Amino acid sequence: MTQLEEITVDEIKHLVSARALQGETMLLNMGPQHPSTHGVLRLLLELDGEVVLNCIPDIGFLHTGIEKNMEAKTYEKAEVMTDRLDYLNTMGNNLVYCMAVEKLVDLDVPPRAQAIRVIMTELQRIASHLVWLGTHGLDLAAMSVFLYCFREREIVLDIMEMCSGQRMMTTFFRPGGLWRDVPAGWEEAVRNFLKIFPDRVRQYERLLTNNPLFKDRTQDIGVIDAETAMRWGLTGPTLRACGPALDLRKTRPYSGYERFDFEVPTHTKGDVYARYLVRMLEFTQSLRIIEQALKKLPGGAWRSDDRKFVPPPRAELGVSMEALIHHFKLWTEGFLAPKESVYTAVESPRGELGVYLEGDGGPKPHRVYWRTPSFVNLQALPVLAKGHMVADLVAIIGSIDIVLGDVDR
Amino acid sequence: MADHRQTTLQALQEKFSAEASEFRGDPRLIVSPSQIREAARLLREQYGFEYLSGLTASDYWPQYNPRFHVVYVFSSFQHNCRLEVRVPLADEETVLPSISAVYYSADWQEREIYDMFGIRIADHPDLRRLIMPHDWEGYPLRKDYPLGYEEVQFTFNVDEIDLRKPKPTE
Amino acid sequence: MGVEQKLGNLGVVTARLEDVINWARTGAMWPMLFGLACCAIEMMASQASSYDMSRFGMELMRASPRQSDLMIVAGRVSRKMAPVLRRLYDQMPDPKWVIAMGDCASCGGVFNNYAIVQGVDEIVPVDVFVAGCPPRPEALIHGVMTLHEKIKTEKIKEWA
16 A cells, blocks of 8 residues: 655646646646545646646546456356446446357357346446436536436336345346346336336426526537547447447347347437437337337246356256256356457447457456446546536536446456 | 458458458457557558457466467447457567557557556557556566455454554554 | 422433433534445435435535545545545544445455455544445445444543
């Protein structure tokens, strides 16, 4: 543990303008502990009065060493760590990791598992957008939105707890399918949620969308055009608000998304208000997907049968010798993966979430790299924030919707 | 979609005399460090790969030559495809040219591989540690860097581990 | 107690100074916003409508350490964040308490590696540990209640 050391201006001289070195502009530290930075993000602001000339992010305060830690565990046991990256999109992290493992070892996923994965991921998307909306509203001094959003989120978390026993860090998807089948009463709970939620979305829109105070604070703030945005690697609603309809669920469908009919909302302006509108429209699209998936939910197996990779159910252990051997091998050593690499990506509520997984012939991964959307989206913050005031900076950070677990891994 | 990928792959293979391989339907190209900047520029300007999805490295210690493989994943929106390019680095002294002038998002991702693996990047606008504290020694994701874990405390060793743990001095 | 019976209903209550001070301290304890990671979301959920912490006096979450008395370390503390944590703890005025919320703050949690401080009690003295990954909002509120009970047993001669 190092002591706190003063960083002198020499070390960041190449990043700040000459006016700062002469003392004309002010260098302000928006520290790791701040109510509006959505986590432990440190920003070094160069201010000319209230106007931000340059903003230098300093990240790493939540670095957990997940990638290295996953190299020390077997494929199935390492999945526990995946929830804790982007902790608002836990099902999505599990999904992309399981998809990468399945691609690496060529494991099949039964259709019932695929459909339930889609439903749970879309519910998770709604829950994540609710937290975004709540905290964004809170930053812009609309506190009632925060309380309403968390009330709805409790319903979604109850559904997740029903399936897996845990509200947030579920680890419900496993390589080959699901951990176990959904319990009785799950379908009814999801249908109840589908019945009440559209009205709640209309409530939020009544509070914010045509609110002159909200529009004043968010229109024409943090504008970026589509070509620059793509060059900076922005993905997700941040990019869709600038124009391109880039949504991995439509362009490179996975887990059965090609069977569902939904739209990808876009906008052209590229400012904070446009990103807000895109995310609000995504609520209704997610509800559409869940409804279609629930109507056509197939029955059958919920996890693959391939015993080389999937442990057998405990009831079989007493009667079958092969089941016992498979169980023993899978839980002590783990399954072996070939010495190859795959890259799989899904659409998280923040953008393109990808896993680059490399095996080395053994039971533990050789390298797991997480291409996290918040890490790449945060790079564009100096570009978005230039010329705005400090209060607008808060709105911009909220609109990019970063999660620091994603950024620092 | 798949044809565009094949044409790009073949064109680049001829231009850089690079080798190509495929796994589970995803082709990848292996180029040398001196060629990567030109390859990135071509991919962006000529073949329509607008954004860089991922940039990472993989350490193969104790094997040297190559020790690292730097992996670039380029994505195209207009052609809806993805291409993986690998650059083998012989050892930790080999310098990798930066592609942050072509793809702006490579800025932080290259800083991250410098921070985690110690791979030196040439012509980078601001090569500093990104995620670890700025005075940290060592490069954590290398295979010869220890995981740094603490021994688990059970009842038989809880007292001796407790003596070794730092305590706040109030 | 005996005095009221002699003086009648004067609207006066007597009690020990210790009890009054401890009761006042537990009545309106303001936590400092120190949400680091996933536990912060559960802390926000316990502050929001369904599990309302302001029923227990924690109406506001003050961002400034100078205006808060309780630091709920919610989330994993990395080695880069550790000096910042200590400095914020030093900036809090007395009396101050620390709740280590979640497994990562209590003992390092799932992450036993180079980057995470194995238990925030390596850095600051902790009063209550709340287990869970992340702990349910009800578990956090139970932790806060346990802290209140711990404070009610504090004696004046320890800090006066």
